[in-house]
Amino acid sequence: MTTPWAQRYALRTHSMAGSTIRELLKLTQRPDIISFAGGLPAPELLPIDQVKAASDTVLSELGQQALQYSTTEGYPPLREQIVQHMARYGIKVGLDNVLITSGSQQALDLIGKLLINPGDSILTENPTYLGALQAFTAYQAQYVTVPIDDNGLQVGLLEAALRTGPKFMYILPNFQNPAGVTLSVTRRYDLIALAEQYGIPIIEDDPYGQLRYEGEHIKPLVTLDAEYLGCDTHGGYTGNVIYTSTFSKTLAPGLRLGWIVAPEDVIGKLVMMKQGTDLNTSTFDQMVAYEASRDGFIDKHVHTIREVYHHRRDVMLASFEEYFPPEVHWTHPEGGLFLWVTVPESIDTAELLKDALQQKVAFVPGHSFHPNGGGTNTMRLNFSNAGDDMIREGIRRMSVAIKQRLHSTA
Amino acid sequence: MTTPWAQRYALRTHSMAGSTIRELLKLTQRPDIISFAGGLPAPELLPIDQVKAASDTVLSELGQQALQYSTTEGYPPLREQIVQHMARYGIKVGLDNVLITSGSQQALDLIGKLLINPGDSILTENPTYLGALQAFTAYQAQYVTVPIDDNGLQVGLLEAALRTGPKFMYILPNFQNPAGVTLSVTRRYDLIALAEQYGIPIIEDDPYGQLRYEGEHIKPLVTLDAEYLGCDTHGGYTGNVIYTSTFSKTLAPGLRLGWIVAPEDVIGKLVMMKQGTDLNTSTFDQMVAYEASRDGFIDKHVHTIREVYHHRRDVMLASFEEYFPPEVHWTHPEGGLFLWVTVPESIDTAELLKDALQQKVAFVPGHSFHPNGGGTNTMRLNFSNAGDDMIREGIRRMSVAIKQRLHSTA
Numbered sequence A, B: 001m002t003t004p005w006a007q008r009y010a011l012r013t014h015s016m017a018g019s020t021i022r023e024l025l026k027l028t029q030r031p032d033i034i035s036f037a038g039g040l041p042a043p044e045l046l047p048i049d050q051v052k053a054a055s056d057t058v059l060s061e062l063g064q065q066a067l068q069y070s071t072t073e074g075y076p077p078l079r080e081q082i083v084q085h086m087a088r089y090g091i092k093v094g095l096d097n098v099l100i101t102s103g104s105q106q107a108l109d110l111i112g113k114l115l116i117n118p119g120d121s122i123l124t125e126n127p128t129y130l131g132a133l134q135a136f137t138a139y140q141a142q143y144v145t146v147p148i149d150d151n152g153l154q155v156g157l158l159e160a161a162l163r164t165g166p167k168f169m170y171i172l173p174n175f176q177n178p179a180g181v182t183l184s185v186t187r188r189y190d191l192i193a194l195a196e197q198y199g200i201p202i203i204e205d206d207p208y209g210q211l212r213y214e215g216e217h218i219k220p221l222v223t224l225d226a227e228y229l230g231c232d233t234h235g236g237y238t239g240n241v242i243y244t245s246t247f248s249k250t251l252a253p254g255l256r257l258g259w260i261v262a263p264e265d266v267i268g269k270l271v272m273m274k275q276g277t278d279l280n281t282s283t284f285d286q287m288v289a290y291e292a293s294r295d296g297f298i299d300k301h302v303h304t305i306r307e308v309y310h311h312r313r314d315v316m317l318a319s320f321e322e323y324f325p326p327e328v329h330w331t332h333p334e335g336g337l338f339l340w341v342t343v344p345e346s347i348d349t350a351e352l353l354k355d356a357l358q359q360k361v362a363f364v365p366g367h368s369f370h371p372n373g374g375g376t377n378t379m380r381l382n383f384s385n386a387g388d389d390m391i392r393e394g395i396r397r398m399s400v401a402i403k404q405r406l407h408s409t410a
Helices: A019-027 A048-066 A076-088 A103-115 A130-137 A155-162 A185-198 A221-229 A264-278 A283-293 A297-323 A349-358 A388-409 B019-027 B048-066 B076-088 B103-115 B130-137 B155-162 B185-198 B221-229 B264-278 B283-293 B297-323 B349-358 B388-409
Strands: A098-101 A121-126 A142-149 A168-171 A202-205 A241-246 A258-261 A338-342 A378-382 B098-101 B121-126 B142-149 B168-171 B202-205 B241-246 B258-261 B338-342 B378-382
Touching (some): A048 B048, A076 A098, A098 A103, A103 A202, A103 A258, A103 B264, A121 A130, A130 B264, A185 A202, A202 A221, A221 A241, A283 A297, A283 B283, A297 A388, B076 B283, B098 B103, B103 B130, B103 B241, B103 B264, B155 B185, B202 B221, B283 B297, B349 B378
Parallel strands (some): A121 A142, A168 A202, B121 B142, B121 B168, B202 B241
Antiparallel strands (some): A241 A258, B098 B258, B241 B258, B338 B378
């Protein structure tokens, strides 16, 4: 038999356009390319010595446990650490509100598995995180989108979209991927009120919340929701928000560790889903992460990360000012990993990428972050993964490609 | 808001009866219970020192890589190791035929995600692995089953089931979970011929293939299929089988590492599915497993595991002979981790479990391994996780519970 499986057997063919990032990640492995395409932490900041000491401790003291199967819910001390972390974010939750996941990408997959039936509509910001679209589209979701501006989701435009009956809202309130914008506190209050009014839950994806470089911390939606509904007084959260975050930006993405905070009955069902998905997240990695991040290490480490990324963001913004022609515009994120650049509508950034690659520089064209199309003149640039000189040189190279396109389309 | 989510929002409610094993795994944590319920490797055989040395090497030499995101396909040296391993199993595959998964449970999830549309029918052995039912049922699968006997799937009864048009066949040929039986070589040839004839692919789940304690190794279905179709000569497999196995039984389940071998176009689509599911399997764990298992360590280690489990199987079989009343019957597996016990039909093993727990011993009632019901007088016992004295004492306790039931139902 030589017939391809796709012809011979009915493989599910729901559109999975999201191979863009994957193909681009392959480009980042070419040493001559300066890549702003990924969302990778700075490699030189990865806490190798701390993880090494933690691995040794875990294997010496609890080796039999670390190498064995474990409960689907996650390693209890790590879950307790999340409970403490969430308390600092202003919400009192119990152990039964916490599930450890294999990165927050798995959180999105499990949420999709729990909530999405084929054809269900999901409300997202436009643009939104490509990985969420990949997770939800695998369950045959449709999308209804609401545009963002410099203050995040345009909540004033939300009600019309809510009336179409989406299954849930998927929101990135802090330093959004891809656009870098942050949802204002006023809009957060409006958003949680509308969730309650329409009975439509919110998935709050917060991978970058701890990476703020300027401005004041804004409470997460899950905290505001608990306050609004008065449901945090019992030590267990029962509101409208499923919150997810990750160790990937604060400790190390290679360990694939994230978490979900949600009402206890939702966690119970997600545990059942996770059991069929991977039984449990790596016991070893969970125990190593717990051991590595305790005793205040993660706070000190996040402080270092903030300083470095803050500086790199400023270097990239200054390079935009220096090199980009006046027709180019960009966001000014207060944190996170990404800048969002808009070029004149005459330029298709998917085409621009080809020119940029000839100049040995890469980014992600913005189109793929738009669930229902559009955004062909936008692009996402990551500033966490490259040093100052690389950032300046990369932006200089991009400016060459942009100016070429401007002239050829003028 | 205090309404539970399940009432307020339409959570997907496809039956997930499989909480049985999870609840039982919780029982195994009670120190006074002798548990034959899990499928856990012997903790004293877990290669702690080897993993510790490997972790140190990986973090010292390749720390930045180990803690970073990595490609969805898996760590190339580990994939190459799988290519070599499969070659020893008689099938020549290329790197593009191999995908690393977060345990073989994730392999089943990804296969379900790729192949199952709601309402699709899956052909399984009866009984079959509960975790596969959990993985497939999450995609709203139905089941058509074919009974097994001491030589595995009754292939003579297969055609009638194939004519009902299942999406794929899910088969555990070696030391099946739960029943411990092995598919004979004659039946394997018949099975792959029928797969080709009916155009219905086979998912071959082979977690225990290396754990054979007596008899001759039988080639896996994927190898026989490649030989039958003559498609292994090009160094890339293009046949009807998706093969999956795991490091959980040969190295350590706590690392959550498995793999899939399949035609290249199937791997390509599974990679897209995996990207939306967890981006990549723990980079650190993949590199540690590669480092720990190289230079022949895993072969030596598997040799040790075989000796210990062989002995424990014999101890449990001897204990059955010594303690169980003549009305009780059981399988004689040539490998793996499980024995399958049948009691008179008057006894419901779910009820028996309650008596057994009073006697401080646990097993898994067989009913939950039957996709469409039945098997209420069967049960699965694991022999890998307890030492000799515990096995003997546990079976003695079980015999007390069984004899009580026999007398009360007589």
